[in-house]
Amino acid sequence: MTILFFTLILLCGAFTAGLLGSLTGLGGGVVIIPLLTLGFHVDIRYAIGTALVASIATSSGSASAYVKEGITNIRLGMFLEIATTTGAVAGALIAVYMPTNVVAIIFGLVLIFSSLVSFQKKTPYAEDSAKSKLAAQLRLNSSYPSADGAVNYQVHRVPGGYFMMTFAGVMSGLLGIGSGALKVLAMDNIMRIPFKVSTTTSNFMIGVTAAASAVVYLQRGYISPGLCMPVVLGVLAGAFAGSRLLTRANVKWLRIVFSVVIGFLALQMIYNGITGKL
């Protein structure tokens, strides 16, 4: 297989990943690592570097639209970025000492978790009286625009959310993924933020979190231009196409199929990790 052929197949694979990731909301980055390691027998360290760059691309690309609409809670994002970037730097440091097969196993587990979370029923929380003093002091409570005017919301359990975000950051730095599922979980379930705000704010944060560990990986030589070129261009084009299709496509069955595929890839990553093939 020549480099030209390799690049073209990878471009198609990354396009599909970006398209499905954006249609299902699972993010394209999660399938890049299995695609590279299982599909193309690329060393997992190169795969992590590549996926990290791809997640910065998709996050920045889609965040630009949401920030303009005013749904993203920039203060909340900025505050929690202290947690995610600290975690990401720690994760990138741990990665040096962690055997690659262990990284593969953890990756598989996070992948299964992410696809399960996507099936979680999104029920908006009833406004309760328990107010967080810290949230008020940090001015995290905000509102987002909707068809019926601005909707106000309160942020709850700030320390718990902060702790969960640090963990999401470690996973992001260690595995080279955006760990959007963990971020949304922290904001939805712990901090009780409306999911419209949590998904867009999580997306907004992914780029910064990934950049914090990407600068370490770049210096370590994990980020290879030959892989980044087809993956970044493919994922971006796929995500863009996905955002155009989103209004027309019925994504329910697609999400199920994609989740099953992800689950299968995750099991294969775990299997290869245990047998020491990765």
Place this chain on the structure above:
Amino acid sequence: MKKLFSTYFRDKDIQQLIGKQLRLGVILSSAIVLVGGIIYLVRHGHEQPSYGSFTGVREGLNNLPGIWQGVLENKGMNIIQLGVVLLIATPIIRIAFSVIAFLLERDYLYVVLTLVVLGIIMFSMSGGLAG
């Protein structure tokens, strides 16, 4: 009430600016990656890829002076890497923008919090962590 509205609009302007900056960063860096990619494929497209075992990228692709040196020599790999570096810089520049934005809003608490985020990234960039 009037004051509330004026801060709301200023907030909106800044969000527009951040949105534009992110989009511009992504478009510009992918254009550079594409140009570098074409040069790389024309010159090396017929060779064999070797990513099976980890050796790290070749000398000069893992630091800014090295990347820039190669760009001046028109090396495809280095031009791609320049685009990648710009992509990584995009969210970091966004944070720097936010510092200015919060400063204009006189929200000094968030000026400090944003500087902390920027500080963590600078610390991680400083090189000592590359291992």
